[in-house]
Amino acid sequence: MKILIVDDEKDVEMLFRQKFRREIRNGSLELVFAFSGADALNILEETDPPKVVYVFSDINMPGMTGLELLEKIKTKFPQINVSMISAYGDSDNYNKALTSGAKGFFTKPIDFESLKKEIQSLMG
Amino acid sequence: MVLENIISIFILRYLQKRLPDAEAYLKWHKILKVGMLLAVTFIILGYSPIGSRVLIHGLSLALVGLIIYGVFKVPEFNQAKTIAYAVLPYLGLSLVSEVIDIISPSFYESIETLLDTAGFFAFLWAVALWYLSRKQKKALELERQKSEEREKEYRLTEKIKAQLEKEVAQRTQDLVKKKEALEKALNELKATQDQLILSEKMASLGELTAGIAHEIQNPLNFVNNFSEVSNELIQELREELKKDHTQRDKENEADLMEDIAQNLEKITYHGKRAEAIVKSMLQHSRKDNGKREPTDINKLADEYLRLSYHGLRAKDKSFNADFKLELDENLPILEVVPQDLGRVLLNLINNAFYAASEKKKLLEDEGEGKDFKPTVVVTTSLEQKGVKITVRDNGNGIPEEVKTKVFQPFFTTKPAGAGTGLGLSMSYDIITKGHGGDLSVISKPGEYSEFIIHLRQD
Numbered sequence: 275m276k277i278l279i280v281d282d283e284k285d286v287e288m289l290f291r292q293k294f295r296r297e298i299r300n301g302s303l304e305l306v307f308a309f310s311g312a313d314a315l316n317i318l319e320e321t322d323p324p325k326v327v328y329v330f331s332d333i334n335m336p337g338m339t340g341l342e343l344l345e346k347i348k349t350k351f352p353q354i355n356v357s358m359i360s361a362y363g364d365s366d367n368y369n370k371a372l373t374s375g376a377k378g379f380f381t382k383p384i385d386f387e388s389l390k391k392e393i394q395s396l397m398g
Numbered sequence: 399m400v401l402e403n404i405i406s407i408f409i410l411r412y413l414q415k416r417l418p419d420a421e422a423y424l425k426w427h428k429i430l431k432v433g434m435l436l437a438v439t440f441i442i443l444g445y446s447p448i449g450s451r452v453l454i455h456g457l458s459l460a461l462v463g464l465i466i467y468g469v470f471k472v473p474e475f476n477q478a479k480t481i482a483y484a485v486l487p488y489l490g491l492s493l494v495s496e497v498i499d500i501i502s503p504s505f506y507e508s509i510e511t512l513l514d515t516a517g518f519f520a521f522l523w524a525v526a527l528w529y530l531s532r533k534q535k536k537a538l539e540l541e542r543q544k545s546e547e548r549e550k551e552y553r554l555t556e557k558i559k560a561q562l563e564k565e566v567a568q569r570t571q572d573l574v575k576k577k578e579a580l581e582k583a584l585n586e587l588k589a590t591q592d593q594l595i596l597s598e599k600m601a602s603l604g605e606l607t608a609g610i611a612h613e614i615q616n617p618l619n620f621v622n623n624f625s626e627v628s629n630e631l632i633q634e635l636r637e638e639l640k641k642d643h644t645q646r647d648k649e650n651e652a653d654l655m656e657d658i659a660q661n662l663e664k665i666t667y668h669g670k671r672a673e674a675i676v677k678s679m680l681q682h683s684r685k686d687n688g689k690r691e692p693t694d695i696n697k698l699a700d701e702y703l704r705l706s707y708h709g710l711r712a713k714d715k716s717f718n719a720d721f722k723l724e725l726d727e728n729l730p731i732l733e734v735v736p737q738d739l740g741r742v743l744l745n746l747i748n749n750a751f752y753a754a755s756e757k758k759k760l761l762e763d764e765g766e767g768k769d770f771k772p773t774v775v776v777t778t779s780l781e782q783k784g785v786k787i788t789v790r791d792n793g794n795g796i797p798e799e800v801k802t803k804v805f806q807p808f809f810t811t812k813p814a815g816a817g818t819g820l821g822l823s824m825s826y827d828i829i830t831k832g833h834g835g836d837l838s839v840i841s842k843p844g845e846y847s848e849f850i851i852h853l854r855q856d
């Protein structure tokens with residue numbers, strides 16, 4: 275299963291790769307990373323249909339915000355699940371995310387246990 | 399004989415006029431009147447056939463003689479002395495002629511012509527003396543009048559002088575009062591200015607706080623996450639090490655070790671990142687120590703661009719803008735007051751973000767703006783004699799008529815309460831007065847604004 279993580283903080287990649295070390299090693303999970311909204315869209319458009327089934331995106335990024343990215347993904351690829359990860363867990367962001375079609379909303383610092391559960395529920 | 403009496407009357411009349419009317423002089427008035435009555439009587443007797451001509455002449459001479467004696471003896475009558483001197487030769491001559499006539503009428507006849515001539519000269523003497531005395535009197539009178547006038551003038555001048563001195567004193571007092579009032583106002587103004595500078599500082603610190611919180615939260619999350627995941631990795635490594643020698647996955651062990659080492663580096667890196675942010679916040683809020691220190695301008699620009707962006711983002715969730723940093727890697731280290739220059743950058747960048755996002759809002763209100771991306775670009779570049787920093791936004795620009803005013807204190811185009819109107823004027827002071835540099839602006843209304851800082855290297 276291929277998952278895309280979008281965050282302007284590049285160290286997120288290292289963190290996720292270590293957190294999902296086992297899953298990656300046993301081949302049940304493939305992680306790809308993008309450091310901006312535009313990067314993320316490019317990755318999704320690489321193949322048609324995209325191989326990515328789930329996108330986790332930061333909201334606060336220079337350029338395209340996570341919420342803008344969410345809207346774009348939901349119009350172009352409605353089948354892809356999108357969840358938001360933000361340091362600003364206020365109700366404004368939360369409501370906007372859910373009404374735009376986000377599957378979940380995670381706050382930073384990330385609780386990887388609940389994130390793993392979310393991914394596992396999808397892997398079935 | 400008539401002349402002697404006329405002289406008597408004349409002198410008496412003269413004395414009478416000048417004698418005060420007071421009670422003490424009543425006696426003298428009476429005496430003068432008796433004298434005049436006598437003189438008139440002698441004149442009448444002189445024309446009448448009654449009495450001896452010689453006797454009357456003698457009495458007349460005696461009367462006038464008595465009067466002249468009085469003139470010299472009585473202090474109140476002294477002023478008639480001149481008249482006395484004038485008539486004395488004539489009276490003396492008259493007395494001598496009479497005596498000679500009585501003693502030897504024949505001798506008298508022989509010298510009558512001589513006596514007449516002498517009489518004529520005596521008369522001339524009297525007239526000349528009278529004329530001179532009159533002239534002298536007039537001159538004296540004139541002199542007196544003049545000196546009186548001078549006195550009057552002097553008194554007037556003194557009066558004016560006194561008045562002037564009074565006025566000058568009054569004015570001086572007024573001026574002193576005004577000066578004191580102005581000094582007080584100036585001091586109050588200075589205090590207010592200090593207060594305003596402080597509140598502007600606090601306001602910008604407030605703007606910073608949200609940005610700082612976000613900027614610190616991110617590295618702290620990494621510190622926590624990386625140490626947590628390192629624990630997991632160590633656990634995994636332990637499990638691996640417990641395994642039997644033949645079953646151990648050496649490659650996996652090496653990977654785990656490598657990851658742990660990298661994580662520790664990341665922990666250090668993000669810990670230092672948080673530390674640097676806290677330091678710069680402390681620097682920003684610190685009271686002016688105003689000390690110049692060697693500063694990496696690129697790092698400062700990067701830091702404050704991020705602080706500004708995250709500060710605005712945290713404050714207004716709808717805010718979004720693109721920002722770019724175009725840094726010249728060859729920049730020299732400059733001696734600047736970092737917290738002051740930081741404040742300037744923060745102010746310029748905040749304004750730029752504000753201008754760009756205002757344009758976006760305006761366009762959205764008109765139903766456009768889908769394709770407009772608010773953008774702020776911060777550049778640094780090396781110049782011949784220093785460093786140039788520019789802050790450019792693609793907002794609606796600054797109208798020509800406003801451009802000259804933007805660096806004036808209290809000038810703001812933001813709605814009431816949104817800005818103190820001091821940011822740019824303080825930035826201007828910091829760059830020009832504080833660093834000997836230059837702050838200017840170029841703009842194309844509707845398209846962009848660019849603030850340019852020139853800092854000299856010396």
Ligand SMILES: [Mg+2]
Nearest residue numbers: 282332334335
């Ligand atoms: Mg972010």
